[in-house]
Amino acid sequence: MTFTVHDLISLSPVLLIGVGILATLIIEMLVKESEKILGWFTFVLLLSVAYLSLILLDHTALVFEDKFLTGGRVNIFFFLFSFGAAVVSLLSMEYIKKAGIHFGEYYIMLLSSVLGMMLISGATDFIMIFIGLEQMSVCFYVLAGFNRRNERSLEAALKYFLLGSFATGFLVFGLGLIYGAVGSLSITEIVIGYETLKTSPLFLTGTLLFIIGFSFKIAAVPFHMWVPDVYQGAPTSVTALMSTTGKAAAFSALIIIFSPIIQAAYPSFFTPVISVLAVLSMLYGSIVAISQNDLKRMLAYSSIAHAGYMLIGLAAWNEKGVSGVIFYLVAYTFMNLAAFGLISLIEKRDLRGTEFSDYKGLGFKQPVLAGLMALTMFALSGIPPFAGFFGKYYVFLSAIEAGMTWLAIVGVISSVISVYFYLRLIVVMYFDNSDEIVMVTPSTSAMLGIMISVLLIIIMGVAPGSIINLINSTF
Amino acid sequence: MIPIEHYLFLSSFMFVTGVVGVITRRNAIVVFMSIELMLNSANLVFVTFSSYLGNVTGQLVVFFVMAVAAAEAAVGLAIIIAIFRNKLTVNLDEINILKW
Amino acid sequence: MSLESVLFYFFAAISIVTSILVISSKNPVLSALSLILNFAGLAGVYLTLYAQFIAVVQVIVYAGAIMVLFLFVIMLIRPEAERNYFQERKSFKMLTIGIGVIVLGQLMFLIISGTSMFTSGGHSEQSLEVGTVERIGWELMTSYLLPFEAIGFLLLAASIGAMVLAKKKFE
Numbered sequence: 001m002t003f004t005v006h007d008l009i010s011l012s013p014v015l016l017i018g019v020g021i022l023a024t025l026i027i028e029m030l031v032k033e034s035e036k037i038l039g040w041f042t043f044v045l046l047l048s049v050a051y052l053s054l055i056l057l058d059h060t061a062l063v064f065e066d067k068f069l070t071g072g073r074v075n076i077f078f079f080l081f082s083f084g085a086a087v088v089s090l091l092s093m094e095y096i097k098k099a100g101i102h103f104g105e106y107y108i109m110l111l112s113s114v115l116g117m118m119l120i121s122g123a124t125d126f127i128m129i130f131i132g133l134e135q136m137s138v139c140f141y142v143l144a145g146f147n148r149r150n151e152r153s154l155e156a157a158l159k160y161f162l163l164g165s166f167a168t169g170f171l172v173f174g175l176g177l178i179y180g181a182v183g184s185l186s187i188t189e190i191v192i193g194y195e196t197l198k199t200s201p202l203f204l205t206g207t208l209l210f211i212i213g214f215s216f217k218i219a220a221v222p223f224h225m226w227v228p229d230v231y232q233g234a235p236t237s238v239t240a241l242m243s244t245t246g247k248a249a250a251f252s253a254l255i256i257i258f259s260p261i262i263q264a265a266y267p268s269f270f271t272p273v274i275s276v277l278a279v280l281s282m283l284y285g286s287i288v289a290i291s292q293n294d295l296k297r298m299l300a301y302s303s304i305a306h307a308g309y310m311l312i313g314l315a316a317w318n319e320k321g322v323s324g325v326i327f328y329l330v331a332y333t334f335m336n337l338a339a340f341g342l343i344s345l346i347e348k349r350d351l352r353g354t355e356f357s358d359y360k361g362l363g364f365k366q367p368v369l370a371g372l373m374a375l376t377m378f379a380l381s382g383i384p385p386f387a388g389f390f391g392k393y394y395v396f397l398s399a400i401e402a403g404m405t406w407l408a409i410v411g412v413i414s415s416v417i418s419v420y421f422y423l424r425l426i427v428v429m430y431f432d433n434s435d436e437i438v439m440v441t442p443s444t445s446a447m448l449g450i451m452i453s454v455l456l457i458i459i460m461g462v463a464p465g466s467i468i469n470l471i472n473s474t475f
Numbered sequence: 476m477i478p479i480e481h482y483l484f485l486s487s488f489m490f491v492t493g494v495v496g497v498i499t500r501r502n503a504i505v506v507f508m509s510i511e512l513m514l515n516s517a518n519l520v521f522v523t524f525s526s527y528l529g530n531v532t533g534q535l536v537v538f539f540v541m542a543v544a545a546a547e548a549a550v551g552l553a554i555i556i557a558i559f560r561n562k563l564t565v566n567l568d569e570i571n572i573l574k575w
Numbered sequence: 576m577s578l579e580s581v582l583f584y585f586f587a588a589i590s591i592v593t594s595i596l597v598i599s600s601k602n603p604v605l606s607a608l609s610l611i612l613n614f615a616g617l618a619g620v621y622l623t624l625y626a627q628f629i630a631v632v633q634v635i636v637y638a639g640a641i642m643v644l645f646l647f648v649i650m651l652i653r654p655e656a657e658r659n660y661f662q663e664r665k666s667f668k669m670l671t672i673g674i675g676v677i678v679l680g681q682l683m684f685l686i687i688s689g690t691s692m693f694t695s696g697g698h699s700e701q702s703l704e705v706g707t708v709e710r711i712g713w714e715l716m717t718s719y720l721l722p723f724e725a726i727g728f729l730l731l732a733a734s735i736g737a738m739v740l741a742k743k744k745f746e
Contacts, residue, residue, distance in 0.1 A: 556652065
């Protein structure tokens, strides 16, 4: 027997998504005009997965011949992915009608990408990480090009696909060398042999290639070229998905690889590489974002900078850093979901209308939307008392504790720079004026999604302690 | 007996050839073929170590990488066909409304 | 020289020559055909490593299925040949190739200094038994069951996605 009923119960959030994908497929085939119900079906399915992962939070187990870990931190990631994707499905319902891509397949791809993310976050083995990452990426390639009559969307898909699979090549070659050095791809084996491995050139070369491949996926400088194009060209609801939960999934892989090594209190040889990536990403992302005129592109550069802040937590190489990164990921997910949700409402039917100039005077024409947007921008720039501030606070604190104060200082400088371009949008909304009428897509579902996200941003800003305690308790 | 370095040289050579191909070629299909070359070089690394270590994991990974490559090929070629329908070209220099 | 070494160097030479042809021929059809030959050569190399199952799958899946798909797409869209591969942006290409050679040298240096533990043995004794269909099938159905099932979902998602993107229009 390779698995038991107990294994299946522990794995039930993943299994539920799998069953959900098949159910969506069948509904899509059998029911006429299935698009109308599939959005809500996906939403309810993802919510129940999120609920299930919270119930099973204490249910830590190694299942399927030690190939998969569930419970604890893994379930926090399950919750983040499924809840984030549920909000995305709310944001998508009206948006994909407007964009002319209202097909049931959209939801199948969305659910499949969530399955991939879940497979990454519980992996105990590089094979599982690789398969999960590919499942997620393949779905993202398709989703980015989903608007297949729009040249920009297809171009984004092509660029994403070519650079993504280029990165996969590096990743697999690196894994091959790691396999040669260790004789296995299990993370436990690597942790056991860490003392001898860290001087093995084969292992170091493999790790370097692996980190190069992975930097593409988390969008760290200097492997970030695809990010602005893909975020701008892809349908906004898809950008919301891949910039938030997609990034969280890639980080969850780094966390599950590094945290056993951190817990065994081994010294790090990754720290120099990660700190360089972090510094480059923060500064480059913040500085280039200043000169952007397209809001989606600006958020793309800011997401590069945010990847840099999160890398600080990993470079700090202590448990505080890891839980700080998880907190940051949750906060970042909901901040970006709110921002992209608002953009998708204001976007025009021909998918234009994402420039700063389109937001002139929004504060008077649409006070509610502008207010929510302003709040989200404050949160993203890290102004207290919103979630973004505490995300940065925990990550910088861990760096200072690790004696890397300079890294925290660079982080603070970069966040100060970033305040400029976030506040620029607020200035445009409240102090500029234009006669152009802003058409807003009326959508209760999207408003619901935005409200949920904003509420979570505020809660995480008001009571960050209880959430960080929850994350810490899963170590 | 063939030394392991000879196998690894072959695979490193193919890997670097693939990387050079991706960077220098402008035809999306040829770029994609260069990526397949990189994936295959990685497969060779896995099979080599699997055989020299007498450990089956490497060959299983190759099996999975092949399945992933098949999935990527399906999606990638579909994207290329879709973009050809819209723009009648697959030259990467001409596909640039969004600046790189 | 044993038969095994002769076969290895023969297939390795095929792979090296064809891999260069893939990235240097102007005509994409020629590139694709070279890639098929390259995969066939690799299948031969796998045989010298006693990886029978992988060698067969390499021919059936890669050379057979994936490359046929490539050729179909090339025929379907008839991409014009890149006329002047080496004339256009010559210095950039030479620079890339130069960097490639340096990277190859570094990779080889690191790999050779890392594989000292393998120099004594050659093929391990178990390697004959490791590459069989039976052994790989057994592992797939026991310890690698979960990745195996996950791959099923990946292929499902990929086929739906390919259909969505390549279909002419939706009803």
